[in-house]
Amino acid sequence: MLSKYGILYSKYLEEYKPIRYQELIMNGTVNDFLELKDKEFNYLKNSIIDELKNRYKEPNTDSFIELSQYNNFIYNKADEIVIWMICLKLI
Numbered sequence: 001m002l003s004k005y006g007i008l009y010s011k012y013l014e015e016y017k018p019i020r021y022q023e024l025i026m027n028g029t030v031n032d033f034l035e036l037k038d039k040e041f042n043y044l045k046n047s048i049i050d051e052l053k054n055r056y057k058e059p060n061t062d063s064f065i066e067l068s069q070y071n072n073f074i075y076n077k078a079d080e081i082v083i084w085m086i087c088l089k090l091i
Contacts, residue, residue, distance in 0.1 A: 002034055002035065002038050003038055003042065005037070005038050005041035005042060005045075005082060005083075005086060006034045006035065006037060006038030006041075008083065008086045008087060009034060009037045009038070009041070009086050010030075010034050012086055012087060041082050041085075041086065044082055044085070045078050045079065045081075045082045048077075048078040048081050048082065049074055049075065049078045052074045052077055052078060053074060056070075056073070056074065058070055
């Protein structure tokens with residue numbers, strides 16, 4: 001099952017690399033290819049999250065709201081970077 005990164009990459013291929021996309025469909029390997037890309041982008045997101053956590057230290061507080069805001073910032077920023085990398089030509 002594809003996550004949003006696999007679906008976005010599928011749309012990218014369909015729109016910007018239609019010949020490659022059709023080749024994958026005709027070979028019957030489109031799902032395998034997209035699952036591989038999906039895993040790559042999820043691994044990339046996890047790496048970016050680790051880098052962001054090293055760059056922006058967690059607040060030294062017990063406040064649930066502050067910790068939640070910190071985590072939302074980290075995860076949203078990582079998600080934004082990965083989507084930007086997938087859709088580079090769309091922006």
